Structures are given as structure tokens and as C-alpha cells.
Amino acid sequence: MKSLLQITRSRVVFSGSDADMEQARADFDRQDWVRLPGILDRELWNVIQQQLSTITFEANTDSIYPELNVSDGALLLLLKGVARSLRKTV
DSSP states (O other): OSSSSSESSSOOEEEHHHHHHHHHHHHHHHHHHHOTTOOHHHHHHHHHHHHHOOOOEEEOOOSSEEEEEEOOOOHHHHHHHHHHHHHHOO
């Protein structure tokens, strides 16, 4: 499957056709996931890796399910910005 979406630091690029989108929707409906190869461009991937290498994770034990919380606000802001731009695009 070719890349339908690519997220960069400044925008989200959609390069798929209507048929590609329909195929992705059908795949998701059938298996509850869709493969999006190359969704993060190299620059954004490098920024995320750099941020992850410098932060600490704190265990949250308030729940039945263990989870890790990110203690660095910069990575959270980056990921929220990416999520926000995805909502505007899709």
C-alpha cells in the first residue's frame, strides 16, 4: 500500500485517491486497523525521537491498567499539534 498521508512539521499531505481512501476504510472496517507506511516524514520522526530520548516517563498506578505518562510538555505539545492538524485534514 502506498502512503496516503504524510505528516510533516508544518502540514499534513494527503496523496491518495478516492479509491485509496475507500480501500483504507474497507481495510479498517474488516480488521480494525489500517497500515499507513511513511506517515511521519523523516524530519518530524527525528524530532519525536530526540524528544523521546530526553524525557522521563512516570508510572501511573491510579488505574487497573498500568500506563506511562510523559513528563515533558514539549513532546505532548508536538503530538497534540500533529493530532490537531490531522483533524483539520481528514
